[in-house]
Structure formats: C-alpha cells, structure tokens
Amino acid sequence: MVESRAVAMLRRQLTELNKNPVDGFSAGLIDESDIFKWEVLVMGPPDTFYDGGCFKAHLVFPHDYPLKPPKMKFISEIWHPNIDKNGDVCISILHEPGEDKWGYESPAERWVPVHTVETILLSVISMLADPNDQSPANVDAAKDWRLDYQGEFKRKVKRCVRKTEDM
Amino acid sequence: MGNCLQGQTSDDISLLHDETEALTVDRRGPPPPYRPRDDAPVYHVTPAQRRTVNQLSEEEQIRIAKRIGLIQHLPTGQYDGSKKIRECVICMLDFQIGDPVRFLPCMHIYHTKCIDDWLMRSFTCPSCLEPVEAALLSSYHDAAQ
Numbered sequence: 001m002v003e004s005r006a007v008a009m010l011r012r013q014l015t016e017l018n019k020n021p022v023d024g025f026s027a028g029l030i031d032e033s034d035i036f037k038w039e040v041l042v043m044g045p046p047d048t049f050y051d052g053g054c055f056k057a058h059l060v061f062p063h064d065y066p067l068k069p070p071k072m073k074f075i076s077e078i079w080h081p082n083i084d085k086n087g088d089v090c091i092s093i094l095h096e097p098g099e100d101k102w103g104y105e106s107p108a109e110r111w112v113p114v115h116t117v118e119t120i121l122l123s124v125i126s127m128l129a130d131p132n133d134q135s136p137a138n139v140d141a142a143k144d145w146r147l148d149y150q151g152e153f154k155r156k157v158k159r160c161v162r163k164t165e166d167m
Numbered sequence: 168m169g170n171c172l173q174g175q176t177s178d179d180i181s182l183l184h185d186e187t188e189a190l191t192v193d194r195r196g197p198p199p200p201y202r203p204r205d206d207a208p209v210y211h212v213t214p215a216q217r218r219t220v221n222q223l224s225e226e227e228q229i230r231i232a233k234r235i236g237l238i239q240h241l242p243t244g245q246y247d248g249s250k251k252i253r254e255c256v257i258c259m260l261d262f263q264i265g266d267p268v269r270f271l272p273c274m275h276i277y278h279t280k281c282i283d284d285w286l287m288r289s290f291t292c293p294s295c296l297e298p299v300e301a302a303l304l305s306s307y308h309d310a311a312q
Contacts, residue, residue: 002284009259066257067284068214096214097289111214112293113285114256 006065010035013117025121036061038070040121044161045129049154050078053161057087057124059117066113069094072124076164079156081131081142090137093123214288231287237300238286242270243279250276256294257281273297 014035017027024045030037038059044050055078061070072094074087082090092109136142144153207219212227223231246262254261255268255278262268267279275294277285282293290299 005258012259067288097291112289112291112296113281114293116259 002067003063006061006063007035009066010061014038017117022118022121024125027117027121030058036063036065038117039075040117042121042125042128045125048129049157050128050161053078053164055160055164057089059120066115068096069111069115070120072120077160079138079141079144079153079160080128081133081136081138081145082127083141084137088137089124089127090135091123091127092132093120211288234287234290237290238283241272241299244268244270246276252276255281257285271297271299273299 014027014029025040025042027038027040029035030039038061040057040059042055042057044053044055053076055074055076057072057074057076059070059072062068072089072091074083074089076087078087084090093111093115095110097110097112131142131145133142133146141153141156144156207221209217209219210223210227210231211217212223212230218227244267246264246266246268248262248264252262252275255266255276257277258281260278262276262278268276269279269282270276271282271292273292273295275292277293285293286299291297292299
C-alpha cells in the first residue's frame with residue numbers, strides 16, 4: 001500500500017521531469033526496471049567554481065517515500081564542504097526529523113513529505129553555490145573553503161570540473 | 168498493562184504443524200535464524216526509530232497511543248471543493264470531491280491516509296512546519312477562555 005504510493009509518485013515525477021525539464025539538472029533511472037534508483041546530472045551553478053561541470057549523482061528512494069527521504073550520493077568526484085569524500089550528500093532537508101544530536105538543524109530544515117526530486121535538486125544546487133560550513137561532511141573541503149577560497153579550494157573544485165568534462 | 172496496539176489477532180498455529188513434521192525427520196539442522204515477522208504492524212517512535220509492535224517498550228507504547236489519540240482529535244471530513252487548497256501535497260494528487268481529508272490547526276488539509284502516516288512519525292504540518300501538538304493545545308486553550 002505504502003510502496004504502491006511511492007511507485008506511483010516517483011513515476012509521476014519522472015514523467016513530469018521528462019516532459020518539463022528543470023534548469024540545472026536532468027534526471028532518469030539507473031535501471032529502467034527500478035523506479036527507486038535515479039541517476040541525475042547536476043550542472044555546476046553559474047558564477048561558482050563548479051560552473052561548466054556536469055556531476056553525476058544517484059538518488060535512492062526508500063520504499064516508504066515520501067514519508068522518508070532518499071539518499072543522495074555523487075558518483076562524480078566533487079570537492080565540497082557538505083559532500084563527504086564518498087560522495088554522500090549531507091544536507092539538512094535529507095535528514096529525517098527527530099532528535100538532532102548535533103543541535104545544528106531546526107526541525108523546519110528537515111525532511112518533510114512534500115519534497116520532490118525537483119525541490120531536492122534545487123536545494124542541492126543552492127548548496128553547491130552556498131555551502132553551509134556549520135556542519136561540514138568534508139572537513140578538509142570546509143577548511144579550504146574558509147581559509148583558502150581563491151587558492152586551494154578553487155584548484156580542487158576546478159580539477160573535479162575538468163574530470164567531469166572528460167567523461 | 169496489556170498491549171493495546173493492534174497486533175496479531177489470532178494465535179499462530181503454523182509452528183505447531185511444523186513441529187509435528189520436523190519430528191518425523193531424523194537429522195534436524197540448527198533452527199533458522201530469528202526473523203521479525205513481516206506482517207507485524209510497524210510504528211515509528213521517532214521517524215528514524217522503526218519498531219514492530221512487539222519490539223515496543225511499554226513507555227513507547229504509551230507515547231504512540233497518545234499520538235494516535237491526538238491525531239484522532241484533529242477534525243476530518245470530505246473534500247467538498249470549497250477550499251482554496253486543491254492538491255494533497257503529500258501524494259501530489261488533486262483532491263476529488265468526497266475524498267476523506269483531515270484538517271490541521273494551521274488550516275492545511277491533506278488526504279486522511281497521507282497525513283496520518285506522516286503524523287505517526289512527526290507531529291508537524293508538512294507545508295508550514297507548524298508543530299501540530301502546540302497548535303492543538305493552544306486551540307483548546309482559546310476555546311476554554
């Protein structure tokens with residue numbers, strides 16, 4: 001029952017995104033037979049060091065979506081304070097509400113069942129442009145971003161951008 | 168206190184049958200590893216804590232029973248097309264006349280089925296993030312004055 005709702009909602013979103021693509025990303029399935037696993041291509045936002053990059057990421061939805069958030073993981077290498085070195089995206093709207101052991105997020109910033117692939121991706125794109133250095137998932141990237149933005153940070157991001165161009 | 172949440176209603180006698188069968192077999196292997204029953208109702212003490220009904224502590228049962236009680240205090244009705252809200256933002260489907268809907272104190276409405284599943288995990292309105300409990304209590308307070 002809950003699962004069939006998830007399947008129906010994800011199908012509708014996929015159809016809608018194919019019909020009316022949204023600026024900044026494109027979305028499809030990793031394997032046509034599994035609606036729960038999506039592959040997205042995120043364009044680096046203009047006026048950031050990510051501009052020109054085209055980053056591949058996977059979104060894996062739980063069977064009780066939208067009651068629970070999907071997990072998002074960048075497959076392309078990407079240097080960012082809120083994306084850990086394995087590519088896992090650490091963004092508050094993808095965290096379930098409940099006790100926040102670090103105390104950094106208000107419940108208002110957490111997952112609510114009205115988020116769609118589009119709203120998630122738009123949040124991720126805005127996170128790329130505007131990192132949250134309060135709770136970094138990649139401490140080294142956060143340090144670069146804070147201390148050597150025009151040097152080390154820019155150099156590492158640009159290297160990731162070039163790698164996606166070779167794909 | 169007994170378990171007041173909906174659980175297994177009838178006794179499971181399938182194991183008894185297995186037992187008689189197993190006795191006729193000479194070489195019995197080790198018992199299969201424990202697996203929680205797939206059909207036991209599942210509750211979320213917090214959104215991230217998933218428990219089947221028989222894994223709940225007494226304190227957790229009380230918390231969930233209270234939550235069910237609070238949800239039942241929220242008014243329900245049938246969608247009549249007179250509201251500005253035309254879509255259940257949880258399932259993203261347009262309301263049809265006659266759909267069972269629930270009204271939250273913040274005036275947001277959802278399909279009863281959609282919002283109840285969410286409220287069992289988190290007592291906040293998905294649209295405005297208003298804590299439903301506080302709004303519910305303050306509406307009682309206002310009514311009492």
